[in-house]
Amino acid sequence: MLINVKGRNLEITNAMREYVEKRLNKFDKMVGGLDEAFVTMSVQKDRHKVEVTMPLNGVILRGEEEGVNMYACIDDVVEKLERQVRKHKTRLAKKMREGSINRKVIMEIPEQENESRLVRTKTFDIKPLAVEEAIMQMDLLGHNFFVFVNDETDNINVVYRRKDGNYGLLQPEV
DSSP, X not given: OEEEEEEESSOOOHHHHHHHHHHHHHHHHHXXXXXXXXXXXXXXXXXXXXXXXXXXXXXXXXXXXXXXXXXXXXXXXXXHHHXXXXXXXXXXXXXXHHTSSOOOOOOOOOOOTXXXXXXXXXXXXXXXXXXXXXXXXXXXXXXXXXXEEETTTOSEEEEEEOTTSOEEEEOOOO
């Protein structure tokens, strides 16, 4: 597996590169068809950040962690990605049991009992709103995201609160 490591505001040392490669090489054994991984390490003031992206058969596994120690961030990202791989493998195995996909070789990964599952479904009225109104509605509800029909484009959009406290807008490509 090819691991691309790059740094922002940080020079990647051989020790850091070897540690990342050692920790990510386990995914090559866990998952067949994993060709490459992209790792970005950055430092701003005293905050270290690690982002890992791994394309896998049409699915993108991605993890991001931030902390005061770069090596601890790497470990946390690897744990996050392991959970994503387990979840993906569990879904594939379930689809295979249900017969909705052809039988593929799925490597055994022990399922954990604390896997996430759908526990609630909500329905709601969707009204055309301006982006500013949607942000206000989201804040009034105390949610981190809000789904609405954009009154300018008549498309379904999502506004969300970013980690930095600002807002983001998701809209479909036309």
